[in-house]
Amino acid sequence: MVDSLRMAIIALSFALLWMGLTFCQASSLGLTVHVVPIQNDGGQSVRAHFTTIASNPCPPLTGLCTEGVNCTLHRAYEPFSGIKPSLGWCVRQWEQVLPSNYQKTISFNSDTTFYVSMKAAPHLRVNSGKLNHPPYVALPPPMRARMNCPHHIHLSVKDLDGDKVRCRFAEEKQGECLNCSPHSFIELNEDSCMLTFTGNAKLGPYSIYLMAEDYIPTPKVSQTSDRQPLSSVPVQLSFTVEQSTSSCADEPIATLRTPREHATFYALPFEDVKFDVDFMSQKESVTEIAVVGQPGLLKYGFTSTDGMSRLSMSWVRGENTLPRALPICFVANTVTLQSEPRCIWLYQREIKTLPHGTELICNKTEMTLILPIGSLSNINLDELQLNSAACPINFNETHLTARIALDGCGTKTVHIGTELVYTNTLKSVHPSSLIRRQPSLIFPLACRFPAVQARSPNFNIKIPTNAFDNAAVRLEFYNPGEGPMAKYTRNPQFNPLEPILAQLDSSPARHIRAVQGQLGSRIKDLDLHLISNTTLARAEISIQRCMESETADFTQSYIFLEDGCKSARSTKEIVASSNVRIFRLRLADLFPVGIMMYVKCEVDLCITFLPSEKCSKQCNQALGRGGTPTMLSKHFTVRSEPISLVRTRTTTSMSVVTNEAGQTEAGQTEATTSAPVEVVIGTSSAPEQAFSMAMGLTLILISIFLQHICFP
Incomplete structure (x- = not known):
């Protein structure tokens, strides 16, 4: 055992040396x-x-x-x-x-x-x-x-x-x-x-x-080398x-x-x-x-x-x-x-400021432009039009005026941060068959509304409906402070979660299991990660429910997360990035007996209509504000392989589980892939510990050596 451990650590040392040099x-x-x-x-x-x-x-x-x-x-x-x-x-x-x-x-x-x-x-x-x-x-x-x-x-x-x-x-x-x-x-x-x-x-x-x-x-003939x-x-x-x-x-x-x-x-x-x-x-x-x-x-x-x-x-x-x-x-x-x-x-493009006396009035359903004609020198007013030629432009001897519908006239809608912006353009449109020396006009027009004020019926975010076609969600378990999200879990900030009042300490199965004895040296805490691969801005992971079972068929299961609510004080959500949801589970309370558990979560990837809305379900609340539906969503069911709850060996590994996608807005599918599943930490004999300490010192010296190589 000592020889195999020695060879493994030596190999790791050389790997670290090579990685450090890289x-x-x-x-x-x-x-x-x-x-x-x-x-x-x-x-x-x-x-x-x-x-x-x-x-x-x-x-x-x-x-x-x-x-x-x-x-x-x-x-x-x-x-x-x-x-x-x-x-x-x-x-x-x-x-x-x-x-x-x-x-x-x-x-x-x-x-x-x-x-x-x-x-x-x-x-x-x-x-x-x-x-x-x-x-x-x-x-x-x-x-x-x-x-x-x-x-x-x-x-x-x-x-x-x-x-x-x-x-x-x-x-x-x-x-x-x-x-x-x-x-x-x-x-x-x-x-x-x-x-x-x-x-x-x-x-x-x-x-x-x-x-x-x-x-x-x-000119090439006058170029010199001493320029x-x-x-x-x-x-x-x-x-x-x-x-x-x-x-x-x-x-x-x-x-x-x-x-x-x-x-x-x-x-x-x-x-x-x-x-x-x-x-x-x-x-x-x-x-x-x-x-x-x-x-x-x-x-x-x-x-x-x-x-x-x-x-x-x-x-x-x-x-x-x-x-x-x-x-x-x-x-x-x-x-x-x-x-x-x-x-x-x-x-x-560089755009000049609007001439003195110009007004752009933004209302809930339209924008009104008032522009002094005196500022439009050498511009043919008959050639001016908006994004849509069907919308009239009126002018007299002093002013040009236009009433521009927010849901017409070629008006476009974009989101920038938390603002909703309606845009149109007043521009010169010349007949294509003529060569003109007369100057052209381009005036971009924009009405900006904070998201909380944008309540007209035409403010949809323009995102293709196939945006989630290749999206995936995966479920992973890690020891606290480890894994790809260690920067969030090492010194975690927790979000408050309300309990599922109807289920808190009331499940008959939990009372039956609570009286059974412990088996082996049990793991106290694990971090459950739900991670999406989507690169779409503002996409969120909304959790419908997560449940655990002692068997792979989930014939007897216990829900520990539902619509953002938790089943006990021992479940805490860790603040992380928007495409990740992390929950710290205290296993002694949630899973008091048994040496294995299976976990299944049903989640949605979604985007809301308004930047001010959230599609992640909050405890005991409807989706969004006032039940606002998501613009785009896709359902996923992710399962884990059996997760070991006891410490029996000297290695540490993680459970990597499946991701699979259902249909947008409608039905769902489910699948599982094989993967290592043990999350175990154990003890070793005294000679192994002494050798590990010696090799640990060697790795520290290698680290110091690499620092001097990289940054003399």
């Missing part, structure tokens, strides 16, 4: 900084918009800066994340006012650091008299390549001033990076910002450090070389339905931009479409069947301090393959 090499998986000069101080300061990619476990944003006027942390409802490569990754985003020339090492925690060097000193442009804008570079998800499979990687760049953007390797001697020598297997075309992987690299993760620079365009850039901003990329197990041409390929590379979508205020990305993969099924996007980007409806995969995305332009040009990059990952990264851009 973290050292790839804890920073990418960074871009989009710089916007601040006009008030002549560009001496800039608003720097950071997008970074960090290895899992996803680091917190706390400690980066003090939130306020000069700093905003973008806490995503569900961060952009991925499972490939290695242990997975997540995106962290924030914006901060900084000096235009800036160098600093930024730390999320002891495992994740980024060195940032940017040179964006103010430059007043001769052609416009405005401050220069440094270039923007889109950050792709962590890139994967295969040994001996050369390919190109085109970085997507934009410059708001129309300057020429060039990319070069960062230079350590200029203070642009730390330990950043270029790799021999990566070539760079500086003029086109194109990377070329030669294929001649060893397996493992690598980092690529670049600087993107903007130059005033000049100085207007600004320089950092770009850091991750690149993992993996083993090649198939042809180099087997990567997933984007279909024609996917927006083309570098495509630009223009967005007016409160406009909803939607698009789909599709990939075809003949060799392996796509396991994820990884995305690095913008705050507020919604991803939903991922499917992967018969070699075809799809993901839908939507972004609503609300009030924000984000740059005008916003990149979204995505790749399709399989187990061993990755598609070429593709990036598109959202462009926030």
Whole structure:
């Protein structure tokens, strides 16, 4: 027994050493900084918009800066994340006012650091008299390549001033990076910002450090090599070389339905931009479409069947301090393959303020526009119309007026945070057969209502009805403070739960079982996790009931959760993220006898009509406020395999149980899969304990050694 334990711990030590070295090499998986000069101080300061990619476990944003006027942390409802490569990754985003020339090492925690060097000193442009804008570079998800499979990687760049953007390797001697020598297997075309992987690299993760620079365009005949850039901003990329197990041409390929590379979508205020990305993969099924996007980007409806995969995305332009040009990059990952990264851009149109004297009156059923005609110089009033040409626009010698129905005239409805926004547009519509020199007009119109005031009959959230088609719910058990949600269960915050009054201490079966004796060393507490894989914002897990039984057929069962109510004081809900419900069960009270239990839960995934409503059932209350129905729901029944309630062995494992889906709004299905089920902790003999303590000290020393390797 001692020999087998010794070999297991030695193997674990080497595994930890290898994992630690991997973290050292790839804890920073990418960074871009989009710089916007601040006009008030002549560009001496800039608003720097950071997008970074960090290895899992996803680091917190706390400690980066003090939130306020000069700093905003973008806490995503569900961060952009991925499972490939290695242990997975997540995106962290924030914006901060900084000096235009800036160098600093930024730390999320002891495992994740980024060195940032940017040179964006103010430059007043001769052609416009405005401050220069440094270039923007889109950050792709962590890139994967295969040994001996050369390919190109085109970085997507934009410059708001129309300057020429060039990319070069960062230079350590200029203070642009730390330990950043270029790799021999990566070539760079500086003029086109194109990377070329030669294929001649060893397996493992690598980092690529670049600087993107903007130059005033000049004719080719007059270009010289000593031109100085207007600004320089950092770009850091991750690149993992993996083993090649198939042809180099087997990567997933984007279909024609996917927006083309570098495509630009223009967005007016409160406009909803939607698009789909599709990939075809003949060799392996796509396991994820990884995305690095913008705050507020919604991803939903991922499917992967018969070699075809799809993901839908939507972004609503609300009030924000984000740059005008916003990149979204995505790749399709399989187990061993990755598609070429593709990036598109959202462009926030600059809109002038409404002329003096303009009124937009928002009522419950319509908005009324009053616009002085004197402000519309050189505009043909006969060509003006709303989203729907059927709605009239009236004007006289002084004013233009329009009454715009909230449920007609082409008015659109979007949700931004907790607000409901009705939008329409007053614009010039020219006959398509004519070439016009006359200016055009575009006036976006919006009426905004807090969710609690939005009570008209036309405020449905626009979410596709197939949003839950690939959703799943799984049921898992963990010891307190362990498992993927340990950050919630280690130092838990509890939600109050009311008891099920009709059943509290009144079940005959419970009284019969309570008088029986204990068997073995029993586990005191377990955490029950109900976890959904949905990425749909505002989706909630609503629990109908959870029950336990000593037998798999549940012929005799006991309900310990129903409509958010609990059966005893020993059931507590732990505050967690919206796609997870966690309950701490005190087994001595809930399951006083027996050595095994089975658990079955009936739950719904749902979304409400109003952002102010909740679809998770509260104890002794109807669903939502006043019985408001959910807009979309799907029913699931999840079962566990037998869960051991006694401590009999020296290993610790968890019960992983099934997830299965029923039909939307209607019937349901049920299934179960096999999985390890023991949750047991035991004791060992004295020699084993002594050896474990010695190896524990060894692991501590290895940990200290790794810290010095990663952060000397």
